[in-house]
Amino acid sequence: MTQITTVQTQPIAGQKPGTSGLRKKTPVFMGRHYLENFVQSIFDVVGAKGKTFVLGGDGRYFNDRAAQVILRMLAANGAARVIVGQGAILSTPAASHLIRLNKTDGGIIMSASHNPGGPNEDFGVKFNMPNGGPAPEGVTEAMYKRTTEITEYRMLEAQDVDLSHIGRHQLGAMVVDVVDPVTDYAALMETLFDFPAIRAMFAGGFRMRMDSMCAVTGPYATEILENRLGAAKGTVVNGTPLPDFGGMHPDPNPTWAKALMDEMFGANAPDFGAASDGDGDRNMVVGRGIYVSPSDSLAVLAANAHLAPGYKAGLKGVARSMPTSAAADRVADALGIGKYETPTGWKFFGNLLDAGRATICGEESFGTGSDHVREKDGLWAVLLWLNILAVRKQSVAEILAEHWAKYGRNYYSRHDFEAIETAKADAMMAALRGALAGLPGKTVQGMTVSMADDFAYTDPVDASVSTKQGVRVLFQDGSRIVYRLSGTGTEGATLRVYLERYAAGPAGLDLDAQAALAPVIRAAHEIAGIAAHTGRTAPDVVT
Ligand code: VG1
Ligand code: CO
Numbered sequence: 001m002t003q004i005t006t007v008q009t010q011p012i013a014g015q016k017p018g019t020s021g022l023r024k025k026t027p028v029f030m031g032r033h034y035l036e037n038f039v040q041s042i043f044d045v046v047g048a049k050g051k052t053f054v055l056g057g058d059g060r061y062f063n064d065r066a067a068q069v070i071l072r073m074l075a076a077n078g079a080a081r082v083i084v085g086q087g088a089i090l091s092t093p094a095a096s097h098l099i100r101l102n103k104t105d106g107g108i109i110m111s112a113s114h115n116p117g118g119p120n121e122d123f124g125v126k127f128n129m130p131n132g133g134p135a136p137e138g139v140t141e142a143m144y145k146r147t148t149e150i151t152e153y154r155m156l157e158a159q160d161v162d163l164s165h166i167g168r169h170q171l172g173a174m175v176v177d178v179v180d181p182v183t184d185y186a187a188l189m190e191t192l193f194d195f196p197a198i199r200a201m202f203a204g205g206f207r208m209r210m211d212s213m214c215a216v217t218g219p220y221a222t223e224i225l226e227n228r229l230g231a232a233k234g235t236v237v238n239g240t241p242l243p244d245f246g247g248m249h250p251d252p253n254p255t256w257a258k259a260l261m262d263e264m265f266g267a268n269a270p271d272f273g274a275a276s277d278g279d280g281d282r283n284m285v286v287g288r289g290i291y292v293s294p295s296d297s298l299a300v301l302a303a304n305a306h307l308a309p310g311y312k313a314g315l316k317g318v319a320r321s322m323p324t325s326a327a328a329d330r331v332a333d334a335l336g337i338g339k340y341e342t343p344t345g346w347k348f349f350g351n352l353l354d355a356g357r358a359t360i361c362g363e364e365s366f367g368t369g370s371d372h373v374r375e376k377d378g379l380w381a382v383l384l385w386l387n388i389l390a391v392r393k394q395s396v397a398e399i400l401a402e403h404w405a406k407y408g409r410n411y412y413s414r415h416d417f418e419a420i421e422t423a424k425a426d427a428m429m430a431a432l433r434g435a436l437a438g439l440p441g442k443t444v445q446g447m448t449v450s451m452a453d454d455f456a457y458t459d460p461v462d463a464s465v466s467t468k469q470g471v472r473v474l475f476q477d478g479s480r481i482v483y484r485l486s487g488t489g490t491e492g493a494t495l496r497v498y499l500e501r502y503a504a505g506p507a508g509l510d511l512d513a514q515a516a517l518a519p520v521i522r523a524a525h526e527i528a529g530i531a532a533h534t535g536r537t538a539p540d541v542v543t
Pocket of ligand 2: 277278280
C-alpha cells in the first residue's frame with residue numbers, strides 16, 4: 001500500500017539558483033528537507049497535477065537516491081507519468097530531446113555539470129521547460145522565492161521503483177516509464193548528420209579519441225561512435241559513468257582533460273580528439289597538434305554547418321553569449337544572417353531558438369548546440385565536426401588555417417580565479433562598476449578604451465530585461481576585456497576574466513593565444529586591480 005503524507009518543513013536559506021539550476025555540496029543536498037524543499041518549490045511554481053515529466057541525471061553520487069525521492073514527490077503531487085532514463089541516467093541534451101519528443105510538461109535533470117561529484121563534492125537539480133530548455137530567470141526567481149516561504153512538502157510512502165528495468169512501472173497512481181537513455185538521442189543524431197560519410201571516413205583509417213571523463217556521455221559516445229559509426233573499439237575512454245567520475249573533474253578544457261591534450265600533441269596522435277563534461281552538454285575539440293578554442297569552434301561550425309544534412313538549407317542566425325569572442329559574428333555577417341549576443345547561460349538562447357531566429361548557438365565555455373534540442377549538446381558538436389571533416393577531407397589544422405585566413409582571427413582566452421573570498425570578489429566588482437564611467441578615452445597598456453559598461457540584455461522576443469550580466473571594457477583596436485563572477489560555483493566566488501584581441505587576415509599575428517593577448521591580460525589586471533582586491537596575481541585555470 002502507498003500513502004501520501006504531508007511533511008512539515010521550514011525554509012532553508014541560500015537556495016538561489018545560479019546560471020543553470022541549483023548547485024550545492026552533496027552533503028547539503030542530502031541534509032534534512034533540503035532536496036525535498038527545492039523539489040516541492042519547483043512543483044509549487046510549475047504545477048505537477050496530471051502532468052508528464054522527464055527525469056534523469058548525470059550519474060553522480062546521490063543521483064540514484066535523489067531520483068527515488070523526486071519520483072515519490074511527483075507521485076504525491078499528482079503527476080500522471082514520468083519518463084526516466086534507465087538507472088536514472090540521462091545526459092542534459094538527451095533529457096531535452098525526450099521532453100520535446102514526448103511533448104511533456106518539462107523535466108528534472110540531476111546534475112552539477114562540470115563540478116566534481118562524490119559524497120563531499122557537488123550535486124545539483126535543474127528544471128527544464130516544456131520546450132526542453134532551462135527555466136528562464138522569471139521561473140527560477142519564482143522557485144527561489146517559494147523556497148523562502150515553504151512550510152510543507154508532499155511525499156508518497158512507497159518502495160523504490162526498479163529503475164534498472166526498461167518498461168512500465170507503477171508508483172501509486174503515477175506511471176513510470178523507464179527508457180533506454182541513448183536510443184532516441186542516437187536516432188535524432190542520425191537525422192542530422194551524414195552517418196554513411198562519417199562511417200566511410202572511419203573505415204578509411206581515421207582515428208579518434210573521445211574522453212568521456214567517467215561522466216554521462218560514455219554510453220552515448222560508445223553507441224554512436226563505436227557501434228554505429230564504426231570507430232575502432234577503445235576510441236571512447238573513461239566511458240563508464242562513475243558516482244565520483246573516477247576522481248576526475250569532468251570539465252572539458254585543456255587543464256582538466258590534460259591526458260587528451262597530451263595524446264593529441266604527442267607522437268602518433270589521432271586525427272581528432274574530443275571530451276565532454278559531467279552532464280554531456282559541453283565539448284572540447286582538439287585536432288592533431290592543435291587546440292580549437294570554443295569561440296573558434298562555434299565560428300567554424302557556423303561557417304560549415306550546411307555540409308551536414310540537417311543544416312543543408314542554411315542557418316537562420318547565430319547566437320553567442322556576450323563573453324564569447326566575435327569570431328561567430330564575422331561568419332554571420334559573411335553569410336548575411338542574424339547574429340545575437342546574449343548573457344551567459346543557455347536559457348537565454350531559448351527564445352531565439354523557439355522563434356526561429358537562431359539555428360546555432362554557442363558559449364566560450366565549451367558549449368555549442370542548435371535548434372535540434374534546447375540545451376547545448378557536446379556530442380552534437382563532435383558529430384558536426386566529424387561530418388565537416390568527412391566532407392572537406394582536410395585536417396582540423398587546415399580547416400582552422402583557412403578559416404582564419406578568410407575571417408581574421410579573434411585571439412581569445414578565459415582566466416579563472418577560483419575560490420576567492422566572496423566579500424573580496426564582490427568589492428572588486430563594485431569598485432570596477434564604480435569606475436566604468438571614467439574609463440572611455442583612457443589609455444591602458446598602450447590601448448585606448450572606447451567603451452565600458454555593465455552588460456544588460458533585452459530579449460528581442462519577449463522584451464524581458466536582464467541586467468548586471470558582466471562588465472565589458474572595449475578598446476579602439478577591437479580588443480576586449482569582460483569580467484564576471486561565476487553563477488555555478490559552490491565555494492566562495494570564481495572571477496572569470498575573458499580576453500580577446502582581433503588580428504585581420506593571413507598577414508595577422510601568428511602567435512600562441514596567451515602571447516598574442518599579453519597586453520590585454522596586463523590591462524585586465526591593471527583596470528580591475530585584481531591583485532590588490534583578491535591577492536591573486538595569476539589565474540587558477542586558463543582556457
Ligand atoms: C558556466 C559557464 C556558462 C555555462 C554554465 C552552465 O557558468 O561559464 O557559459 O552556461 O557554466 O554550463 P558560470 O556562471 O560558472 O560562468 V553547464 O555545462 O554547468 O550546464
Ligand atoms: Co554541463
